[in-house]
Amino acid sequence: MIKTLRHKFIAIAMGSMAAVLILLVGGMNLMNYRSILSDLDLRLDILADNNGRFPTDGLKTSDNELSDIPNMHEDFSADNRTLEKPDNSSFFSHNRLSEETPYDTRFFTVVLKNDGTVISVDTGKIAAVSTSEAGEYAQSLYSNGKYIGFWDSYRYRAIQVTGTNNEENTMYIFVNCERELNSFRSFLFSSIGVSILGMFLVFILVFYFSKLLVKPVAESYDKQKRFITDASHELKTPLTIIDANTEVIEMETGETEWTKSIHNQVKRLTSLTQKLVFLSRMDESNSNTMTMLDFSLSDAVLETAMPFVAVASTNNKSLSLNITPGLILHGDEALIRQLVSLLLDNAIKYSSAQGEITLTLKENGRSKILSILNPADNISAGSQDILFDRFYRADSSRNSSTGGFGIGLSVAKAIVLSHRGNISAKSDDGKSIIFTVTLP
Secondary structure (H helix, E strand, O other), X not given: OHHHHHHHHHHHHHHHHHHHHHHHHHHHHHHHHHHHHHHHHHHHHHXXXXXXXXXXXXXXXXXXXXXXXXXXXXXXXXXXXXXXXXOOOOHHHOOOOOOOHHHHOOEEEEEEOOOOOEEEEEEEEOOOOOHHHHHHHHHHHHHOOOOEEEEOOEEEEEEEEEOOOOOEEEEEEEEEOHHHHHHHHHHHHHHHHHHHHHHXXXXXXXXXXXXXXXXXXXXXXXXXXXXXXXXXXXXXXXHHHHHHHHHHHHHHHOOOHHHHHHHHHHXXXXXXXXXXXXXXXXXXXXXXXXXXXXXXXXXXXXXHHHHHHHHHHHOOOEEEEEEOOOOEEEEOHHHHHHHHHHHHHHHHHHOOOOOEEEEEEEEXXXXXXXXXXXXXXXXXXXXXXXXXXXXXXXXXXOOHHHOOOOOHHHHHHHHHHHOOOEEEEEEOOOOEEEEEEEEO
C-alpha cells in the first residue's frame, strides 16, 4: 500500500507539472505564432494598399509592373469572394514595422484575368522564385478558390484590381516567410526540449523526495501492522484459556445459557483477530506471495456455494445459482473460495426475510463477472461502496445481532484487489442490493 501511495503521488505530481508545462509552452508558442502571422498580414496589408509594392518603392518600379493599375482594390475573404474597400493608410503609420521593412521583405506579385490567365508577374523583390514558377503558384491557388493562407514558405493574399480597360483582375501577393517560420520552429522545438528536460529533472527530484515524504506514513503503518499482529497473538492465548475453562465448567455443571454465550463470544473474537491479521497481510500482498495458478473458476464457485443453499433454506431464504461452466481464472483458488463464502454469508445474513438470493457467474470478454443479488430492507438507492469500509455498519440493516463485525466485506475487497479486479455494491431500486466482482 505504501508503494502504491508513493507511485500515485509521483504520478499526480508529474501529471500536474506536465499539464502546466503544456499550457505554458503551448500558450507561448501560440502567441509567438499569432505575432508572426500578424506581422506577415500587416506587410500584406501594406502591399495590398499600394498595388503590390511598398510606398518607398515608388521610384523603383520594375519593367513588368502594372504601372497603369490605379490605386483601387478590394480584398477577397478566405472562404468566399466578398469584397471590402481597404483603408489606404500610410506605411509609416504602422509603428510595429520599421523603415527597413521594405528592404528586408522578399515578395512577388502575380496578376490574373478572371479566366486564370497570367497578365503580369513581378519578381523583382525576390530571387528564389522564377517568373514561370510564380505564375504557376498563382494559377494553382486561383483554380482551387484559395485567396489567403500559406503556400510552401509564403504567406499569400488575393486582391481585386481594375485594369486599363476597367476590367476586374486578380492580384496574388506572396510574402516570403521562411525566416519567420524557421524562427517559430526553432522556438517550438527548443521550448519542447527544455520542457522534456525539465520534466526529467523534476521526476528525479520527486522520485527522491517522495521516499522521504512517505517515510513517516510507512513507519506509522508498519507500527499499526505490528500492533494488529502482536495483539492478535496476545489475544489467542487468553481466548483459548477462556474457551477451555468454559468446557471444564460445562463438564462439571453442564451446558448453560452463560457457557454457551461465552463460547459464541470466543468464536467471534477469534474470527475477528484472524480477519484483522489477514487484512494486514493482504494490504502488502502481491502475486509473488500468493499461489497464482490457472484453475476452474466455475467449479470453485459452485463447490463453495452449494453448502450455502442449505444454510439459506435453514434461514427461510432461498439461493439460486446461475454459473457458466468452463470458466478458467489465473489466481489464488483458496482466496477466491474465501471471497465467495464471504459474499454469500453476507447476503444470507443481511437479506430480507424469506428473500431470494441469486448468484451469477458469467464471462464478459476476457473478464469474469461474479454477482450476488439479494433483497435488502431500508437501503438507499445508488452506490453502496461504503459497505466495504472496515467496521462500517448501516444502523438499520447491519446491526450486531447478525454476529458480524462489519469487516467481512473489507476482506472480500482486499481479495479482489489482490487479483487486480474490481468490486462494487449498488442498489437500483432501494429494495435490493447487488455485489459485482470483476476479475481479469
